[in-house]
Amino acid sequence: MQDGQISDAAAATVPLVRGSAYVSAIFNQPARLQLTTDHAVLGVDTSYGPGTAVVRLNSGSVWLVVCESDINICQASANELVSDKPVCGAVRLALVSNAECNSVADEHAAVLALLSARDAVPVGSSVSIDTTADNQSTFTLRWQTRGLGAPLVYALPHHQMSSIARDSSSFRWVDEVAAQWTSRGRMRAALGHQWQWTEDLEPLGFSGQTPLSDDAAVHLRQLVAVDAQSLTSDAQTLPQDPYFFGKAVARAMRIALIADEVGDTASCNLAVDHAIEWLEPWLDGNNSNTLVYDTEWSGIVSSAGLADPMADFGQGRYNDHHFHYGYFVYAAAALAKLRPEWAAERCEALDLFARDYFNIAANDDVHFPFIRCFDFFDGHSYANGLFAFADSRNQESTSEAINAYYAAYLYADVTGRPEIAQHARAVLQLEARTSRTYWHLGDVTSDIYPKEYAQKQAIVGILWSTKADYTTWFGNNPEFIYGIQFLPYTPAMALLVKRKWIADIWPRFLAAVADNSQSESWREIIHLTYAVVDKKQTLEWNSSITSHDDGNSASNSYYWIMTAPAEDE
Structure with missing residues (x-):
């Protein structure tokens, strides 16, 4: 049915509450009710009492109309319903059944069930998280x-x-x-x-779930030394947009953390020194793409993005903030662990990256909204900002969303803020579960998506409010669609990549890179998921890789393979 039309000067408040079975309008003064529909009205049943009508349309839909006022609802024409007297208070509409996909076995029972909640009009909602356990x-x-x-x-x-x-x-x-x-x-x-x-809450920290063997540690010391040295040349070509720079500095700190874990102090210090050198211009506003605070929408945005809506992936219009700043916060967390005195000196600036997308104290910290990107009803984040789309909100990379909350957890934990840390860990766990539920396909999820779709595809590329899309923002190649869901590789990837699912859908993953026409970096990202099934086979596949994703390294790939959980927790 279309929006109701009212007469006179009356106004109505329409509370929009997620999941509500009714759409409600609350009139502030008496008004004559007029409801119109594109479909012909076949009948109006008023036997359920005053202010109530069951309306049957020629589309096959059956609607319930409920009014607080003691009025009768009559059919005025083929497409119009009116009230015989003015209405005041709540007017509510609910779908009883739909011939196409929402049919009910007992229409009368459905109406009675809806009427049991006729007087309870949702006007708002709230969320709380108890992290004491x-x-x-x-x-x-x-x-x-x-x-x-x-x-x-x-x-x-x-x-x-x-x-x-x-x-x-x-x-x-x-x-x-x-x-x-x-x-x-x-x-x-x-x-x-x-x-x-x-x-x-699954076990989580800076290190992987499976301890490194002595032999693996020896090999890692060789790899990490080379990776740390390569950072010197990387410094000459640092990206100037927040996303790719964030990946670069997070990569450097992954190398530092691995070097620290295997006892290579020199490589650790080299990587830390590079990361600090790279970060400081961004913290001081001396980089070419300065970060600024936007007073209108309360966030940190790039100056390029502020000037051009399409620059930096729409970052200036709040696209992908948790993706971009998640990399910064991961680097900040690692620096707070490995160079705590520097992180303490720069904490005011470093905190801004975390506060931008993970502020749990919005009542006290008015400079940033409450957990900017996360939808507590849908249970996961959305990546688009102020851009409007026909299919509404969307998110592509679940793994980068997970990285953002993992980073927020690590940073709060290592800097001694347990309340923020536990909230981040809780949101991280929910994001991981809904990512597996709504993005990971296969027979186990055929009750969510049509069976034909779930068995054909292995994964959702972009999940919108109104559709699941097998694509990415940057291309339709299968390796893009699969790979964007599995980067960056950190210990938090264990929350997303589960053994049973990977084993079940692996033939479809393997087919995506079977002809070897893809770049090594995309093949590697996909192959690395198999480490939770067969480490030996994954090592064999990865042994010939010489080119890595710009957020990855040889030492990090090997570290993931050797520390990934071999069984689901």
């Missing part, structure tokens, strides 16, 4: 309502898979109501003022 975080979504009773809200698949499904104290499932199919699968209706679930 050692190995778990508890998320709570709460709905503020106008009127009596509990609201009826639809849950996404990742909500249904969580411990919320076992908690009957805060809500109950309402399966009489039609399921709602979305680009993320089937939504299920629930009645309750709040949902609460836990996320189990």
